[in-house]
Amino acid sequence: MVAKPGLDGHDRGARIIARAYRDAGFEVVYSGLHQTPEEIVEAAIQEDVDMIGLSSLAGAHKYLFPRTVELLREKGADDIVVCGGGIIPEEDIPALKKVGIKQVFTPGTPLDVIVKWVEDNVKPR
Amino acid sequence: MSRITEKVRAGDVRTVARLIRDIDDGMPEVRGTLKDLYPYTGNAYIVGITGAPGVGKSTLVDQMLSHLRGQKKTVGVLAVDPTSPFSGGAILGDRVRMQRHSMDEGIFIRSMATRGHFGGLTQSTRSAIDVLDAMGKDYILVETVGVGQDEVDVVKSAHTTIIVVIPGMGDDIQAIKAGILEVGDIFVINKADREGTDKTLNELRLMIEMSQNKYDEGRWKPPILKAQAAFDKGIAELLEEIEGHRSYLNKAFGGLHFRKRKDKVREELAGMVKNRLIEGVINKLTETGEFDAAVKSIVEGKMDPYTACDNLVLPKLDFSAE
Numbered sequence: 190m191v192a193k194p195g196l197d198g199h200d201r202g203a204r205i206i207a208r209a210y211r212d213a214g215f216e217v218v219y220s221g222l223h224q225t226p227e228e229i230v231e232a233a234i235q236e237d238v239d240m241i242g243l244s245s246l247a248g249a250h251k252y253l254f255p256r257t258v259e260l261l262r263e264k265g266a267d268d269i270v271v272c273g274g275g276i277i278p279e280e281d282i283p284a285l286k287k288v289g290i291k292q293v294f295t296p297g298t299p300l301d302v303i304v305k306w307v308e309d310n311v312k313p314r
Numbered sequence: 315m316s317r318i319t320e321k322v323r324a325g326d327v328r329t330v331a332r333l334i335r336d337i338d339d340g341m342p343e344v345r346g347t348l349k350d351l352y353p354y355t356g357n358a359y360i361v362g363i364t365g366a367p368g369v370g371k372s373t374l375v376d377q378m379l380s381h382l383r384g385q386k387k388t389v390g391v392l393a394v395d396p397t398s399p400f401s402g403g404a405i406l407g408d409r410v411r412m413q414r415h416s417m418d419e420g421i422f423i424r425s426m427a428t429r430g431h432f433g434g435l436t437q438s439t440r441s442a443i444d445v446l447d448a449m450g451k452d453y454i455l456v457e458t459v460g461v462g463q464d465e466v467d468v469v470k471s472a473h474t475t476i477i478v479v480i481p482g483m484g485d486d487i488q489a490i491k492a493g494i495l496e497v498g499d500i501f502v503i504n505k506a507d508r509e510g511t512d513k514t515l516n517e518l519r520l521m522i523e524m525s526q527n528k529y530d531e532g533r534w535k536p537p538i539l540k541a542q543a544a545f546d547k548g549i550a551e552l553l554e555e556i557e558g559h560r561s562y563l564n565k566a567f568g569g570l571h572f573r574k575r576k577d578k579v580r581e582e583l584a585g586m587v588k589n590r591l592i593e594g595v596i597n598k599l600t601e602t603g604e605f606d607a608a609v610k611s612i613v614e615g616k617m618d619p620y621t622a623c624d625n626l627v628l629p630k631l632d633f634s635a636e
Contacts, residue, residue, distance in 0.1 A: 207405050208405065210403065211398055211401060211403035211404060211405050212398070212400075212401045212403060213401065213403060214401045214402040214403040215403045216397075216403060216404045216406060216427050217403070217404065217405050217406060218406045218407075218409060218425050219405060219406065219407045219409070219410055220409065220410065220413060221407075221409070221410035221411075221413050224413065227417060228413060228416045228417060231416045231417055232409060232413065232416045232423070234327055234328055234331055235327060235331050235416070235422055235423055235424055236331065236406075236409075236424060236425055237328075237331040237332050237334065237335040264328075265328070266328065314335070314339075
């Protein structure tokens with residue numbers, strides 16, 4: 190699932206990565222803008238996804254990303270891998286990884302690098 | 315009752331979601347569960363919604379969800395999107411239009427890609443519908459892009475099929491497969507604030523009358539409705555027509571259970587038998603290497619495909635050999 194938590198006004202990056210995943214043969218459920226962590230987690234469970242890619246451009250990552258991981262844990266769905274992308278300062282990344290965000294992809298990361306990481310690190314079921 | 319069956323009947327979201335995934339992936343253990351669940355199906359009312367991309371199906375479904383929840387009904391949604399023929403991947407974006415309902419416990423929304431399926435789209439969707447039915451949903455809405463024969467066939471699994479078009483489709487309507495016009499029970503012209511609505515309505519009426527069977531007294535005559543899904547216009551009327559069709563079906567067939575309808579049962583069983591055979595035969599032939607050997611001889615120009623096929627299949631079809 191490619192999800193946009195928070196107040197970001199546009200989602201070009203998320204759409205680009207969604208397309209890259211599709212071209213790599215993945216099935217991508219796209220959540221749309223302005224999602225709460227609760228909505229994202231509920232949708233991810235209904236769709237039985239293997240991974241959630243969270244995209245944030247406006248600084249919401251510090252609260253919304255960990256909150257998403259927390260909710261997955263509460264619902265017994267923490268086998269779903271969570272990754273982050275967007276405008277995320279390097280110095281915030283260690284904290285994110287500590288709470289369970291498996292990988293963070295900053296702007297400029299080549300799409301094929303991201304896709305390869307997913308292929309190598311996210312096992313279906 | 316197996317544990318999984320219990321959980322599905324109790325409405326456990328995670329179990330249902332995983333089960334649908336297993337159906338998608340053709341996991342063999344699914345058959346046992348589906349057999350267990352079958353007696354609990356037959357309660358949900360199934361509505362198919364199909365039409366060209368961009369006509370507003372998802373928006374329509376989103377509004378229908380609000381109205382149905384207003385009536386305190388529970389709903390399952392299957393939103394089917396096309397798989398890329400090039401990469402085998404898919405972007406499943408119908409959910410975007412319905413996300414406001416994702417926190418509603420009375421609604422379960424699931425996206426499916428057309429070609430992720432073992433045994434074909436129709437069978438997998440049919441099984442997923444059975445699961446949502448057994449889960450206890452009052453209504454199941456199945457949304458597909460009606461451009462391929464598969465997608466058209468999916469809506470045959472529904473009690474009521476809604477075809478959605480937009481004004482000005484003109485030549486596009488001509489291009490719509492005749493199959494779609496025949497399976498439509500209700501037609502909706504969405505975005506009806508646009509120019510050309512009445513023209514489209516008349517064209518549609520003409521085409522429907524030509525493609526559907528002659529109307530005998532008492533047979534269902536498909537209505538054509540105008541709507542603006544984005545503005546919640548025409549939705550209440552649509553639901554009324556669905557209820558009307560439901561009453562008609564009840565009267566005409568003495569009940570809504572598909573099990574009572576020989577034609578539907580025949581169709582479903584034929585489809586299942588076909589898929590099972592294909593599964594069994596091709597797997598076996600691949601295992602024994604016969605299939606690859608046949609491919610090789612065709613490529614090497616030693617044999618034509620018709621002969622190769624007969625050599626592979628005919629010995630297996632000999633029913634007299636016990």
